Amino acid sequence: MEQTLSGLLKLQESDSMLDRARAELEGIPGELSLVESELSAARAEFAVVEARLSELGAVMKKCEEEKADSIRKLAEYKTKLLSLRTNAEYKAMLEQISFVERRMDDLDSRILETMYEEDAARKDIADAGRKLERYTERANRKKELLAERESVLKAEVDRLSGDRSGTASAVPIRLLRKYEQLRASGRSCAVVGLVRGACGGCHTNVPPQNAVEISQGIPYSCPICGRYIVDLDGNRPSEEDI
Numbered sequence: 001m002e003q004t005l006s007g008l009l010k011l012q013e014s015d016s017m018l019d020r021a022r023a024e025l026e027g028i029p030g031e032l033s034l035v036e037s038e039l040s041a042a043r044a045e046f047a048v049v050e051a052r053l054s055e056l057g058a059v060m061k062k063c064e065e066e067k068a069d070s071i072r073k074l075a076e077y078k079t080k081l082l083s084l085r086t087n088a089e090y091k092a093m094l095e096q097i098s099f100v101e102r103r104m105d106d107l108d109s110r111i112l113e114t115m116y117e118e119d120a121a122r123k124d125i126a127d128a129g130r131k132l133e134r135y136t137e138r139a140n141r142k143k144e145l146l147a148e149r150e151s152v153l154k155a156e157v158d159r160l161s162g163d164r165s166g167t168a169s170a171v172p173i174r175l176l177r178k179y180e181q182l183r184a185s186g187r188s189c190a191v192v193g194l195v196r197g198a199c200g201g202c203h204t205n206v207p208p209q210n211a212v213e214i215s216q217g218i219p220y221s222c223p224i225c226g227r228y229i230v231d232l233d234g235n236r237p238s239e240e241d242i
């Protein structure tokens with residue numbers, strides 16, 4: 001293969017490695033935010049259970065205060081009962097006592113219920129805490145790995161960019177411009193092989209005379225897609241051999 005074409009092919013290899021490294025590098029912030037959002041979901045889950053537990057604590061406190069108040073009232077009413085003179089007053093006070101007693105029964109059931117709910121919430125908060133711990137560890141590990149990968153990729157991009165300028169400087173400017181145009185138009189493979197007598201990019205058949213020229217290493221640009229067609233089999237294993 002002619003020197004210029006093999007230079008162009010080398011450039012394309014450099015560029016595809018650069019493209020891959022850059023694409024992976026660009027993906028890192030997205031991976032990081034995924035890690036962060038998983039972690040904040042676990043934090044939010046923990047906060048919900050925590051809020052539930054503190055809400056139950058408040059309910060419990062209120063019930064206990066009301067119960068203490070009821071006990072006080074009951075004692076007060078029972079004392080009063082002894083000093084009442086009329087039947088009507090006595091009857092009214094008994095009703096009040098019974099009302100407070102019913103209220104105390106309700107409070108007892110409510111306290112018991114709340115205790116069960118608190119037990120369940122404590123179990124939930126322990127689970128959520130363990131999950132949060134696990135997610136935090138995992139997120140830290142992943143962030144470390146991504147930071148390492150990022151610095152490796154940055155170094156690789158720097159190295160490849162350096163190599164690329166060296167390779168590009170060896171390619172004739174006319175070919176280089178055409179190559180850059182093809183890449184800019186979105187064709188990552190600006191140089192393709194001659195595959196069974198056709199363009200390896202768009203599969204258009206190449207006239208036999210041009211195929212012969214290609215095999216001699218003469219630069220040939222596909223009239224349909226514009227890619228450079230080279231005889232890869234002359235210098236390197238064909239795709240079938242790999």
Ligand SMILES: [Zn+2]
Nearest residue numbers: 199202222225
């Ligand atoms: Zn083509």
